[in-house]
Amino acid sequence: MDGKACVLLLVPAGALGGINLLSFTTTDRFKGIRELPPGWHFVFASSTNSLSVRHGAWFRVRGGGAAADGSGPPELFIKKWDRETEELVAETDTAEALRWRANLGAVWRDGLTPYRQSASKDADDEGDKELDWRRLTDRVGEPLLDRVLGAERRRDHWCLTSASSAARDMDDIPGLPREQSAFQPEKELCLLPVDLKRTWRPGVTGRERTEAAQDRSWALGDLLERYCGGDEAQLLGEMQFAFLMVLTLNNNSCLEQWKRILTLLLTCKKAVVRRAGLYVSFLQLLKLQLQHCQDAEGMLFDLSDEGGAMLKKLLRKFRKGLEELEGKEKSDVVDELDELEDFLKEEFGWQLDDSFVRRGMLELEDGERVEMDVGTRFDEDDETGDFAPMVVELTEEQARSLGVTTGSVERGEQAEQQGKKLAKPESGIADVEVQEESEDEVDLEDMDARY
Template identity: 55%
Template sequence: MDAITPAILLLNLPPSALGGMDLLSFTTTPKFQGIKNIPPGLHFVFVGSTSTLSVRHGVWIKVNAPSSGPPDFFIRKWDTNSEELLPETDTTTLLQQRANLGRIWRDNLTPYRQSASQDSVATEETNRWAQLTDCISESLLARVLDTDAEDWTLTSSSSAKQDFNDIPGLSASDLTGNERELRVLPVDLKQTWREGATGRERTEAAQDRSWALADLTARFCNNDMNQIIGELQFCFVMVLTLNNYSCLEQWRRILDLILTCVNAVTTQPSFFLRTLATIKLQLQHGQDVETGLFDLSDDGATFLKSLLLRFKKSLERLPGDAHADVIDELDDLLAYTQETLGWQIQQGSFARTGMLSLEDGEEVEMDNTTFDEDDEAGEYAPTIVELSAEQMKLLGIDESVQQVMNGNKTPNLRDRLQKDQADAGRDGYQYEVQSDEESEKEVQAFDDDEEEELDLEDMDARY
């Protein structure tokens, strides 16, 4: 018998079930009881009751590097009632399996790398898995899965709280039983500024989310930005293996946060280099998702295309060359999407209008509003909002400003000047007498200056 190596035993699997480990998946046979020769590192084992679209259950395991001690040996069993993988805790069963380990090892365990003829391919897949998960750590799994290493399990239906009502076909009440809540990073794209920020500070933080990225890293990742990439990787491989919808949503949120940062690119260029390399590697495997959750066609990848285009525009506006390597990495990623995936992502290449052919043969002209946000057009165009007196008071805008914003500018300013003159006259001050024409010019000049200042204040208030 070959030397015993790290292995996982999977007991009581249904016939023709779906089995998989990392990037490998297969249909099980009656003889199959597990996988041996598992290389060191973090691995993900998953099972579905059928090879079609059933709910999948998986478990993360940590295989230690070879040492003088016995190799790692994991035992899991399939519970037919709950249809999930559970740790084997029955002492009698554990003793029986260990007593029969020689026979099981020889006849019932499939090697992680299938054969010598396929060794180069298997080695490449092993390396790919290591690259796809190189930032996933034990501490990250403990945080996201909210448990220790003995129970790093999740399913296709496991969800973050913010996605409970968004999973197709499921509601929050369906997910409150035995399903595990995923404790992913609380990425809130609707508030990317500090508590108490107002005006221009909020506007800038909404356009450049560098503060939100730094805050998230400090509060939840111990200032380790690799954990941000690690969660991006975790979410991707959970979509790849389990078709987990909530992980897809979190993957999109993290990308939306990272690729809308500007100033952070100059202070953390290595983080963005690694992120872009991770995105490219993930796109190379995105077409492996069986359910089409990752639509990487030119039409289906609008979300990511728009993010990359805006990110490129932001980098081009940055002064200096501290981010030059990031631009090179981004150009390499864009070249891959064009040459391999067929994306049209160059600036100015998106059609704003076009003809749509209907089923009856009629053609109608349609407007493409996908990139209105980039151009501040359509629903994203700036608007002037008329505030109520109560809202004015809450924002600290006095009555005179309110009248100016409502269009009653000159009469109100004249009243203020006359009142100031009257008050000053009572205090013993004398005013030089001017003609009506000179007074009108002075009031108009004052009016124009104040209107310009109020426009800036109004802009800050609206944001």
């Protein structure tokens, strides 16, 4: 028992419990998990296995000092279920914590289950899952958890729930202040302010603004310098944090943030060359996360044909942007992207290249053959968001007030002037000839004016 860290998860029988990538249903004898390896861990629980609010906490096993060599008491972390508020809280009573430590030997064998990350008894599978957890959390640290969850943590725990949310993702009731809500306020997540709408530096117009809307490299650099101190690991760490909070807590705000980070990184071009190391690590992490996306409940990470439409579009656009870049720096990024696409093709049947038939004959169930054309919508480099370019049609009055001559206004004025010069014809045939001739002249003059 000496030197082996453990966490006491004091929850009622039949509740949902979990640590890292493994979840389970608790029994009467269950008191926690023992023999935790050094590193970051995430423990979570809810009152039932159904879609109830889940509560979780991050903590770190140091694994050093007297506890590591077996000469001292084990590191002990205590989380208990508050039946009144139905929350997973830290044990703040010093006397109670000392009592549990003194009685640890009595529950060590029968009440504490050995740490594992797989329900399978296969040692290789267990080793793979443990390695995956380390890779999924290798950029999570105290600075990131302090920023996202607040530095005023309880002892050595960073807590949140499935209802915790960033301010931008909260659904506020109009006219009702948040502090007057009948519900207990949840922890606000201080996630990075990824803005996908304004992606250009202040004050720019014209071509530079258009380019920044199509290539979000400036927005990525500004985010890293302003909020991460230039540390790219902070962005990847938040991507890890967001993904794992979806996987374990079904946290919707973290799901939205994960999508925002993916969208930002996969819609950059120039940054791929400048930050090739970031993109290599990003694509490796994305592949690892997608390998575990099926572990999420409720189809939150849906990679079916319809559910994966957003990611497919982003990867196609990212590939197209890479083809336009020059320089040897992108070669490693291309290699990682190839591996990611191969995995998606093998695992989910995705076809991310454009080598497919755009037009052909399709035979229906009744034997009828029809010609189908998918068009070119996959080639369109469309832009979305509130600041995407729009084509608007001005009225004649608006055009005159702006000093702009539209085709319809100019055509009307020219036709009116031309009509005054023409004499009234004597016959209907002459009338048609004069009208056709005048319309042709107006069209030619209109074309000259526009081109």
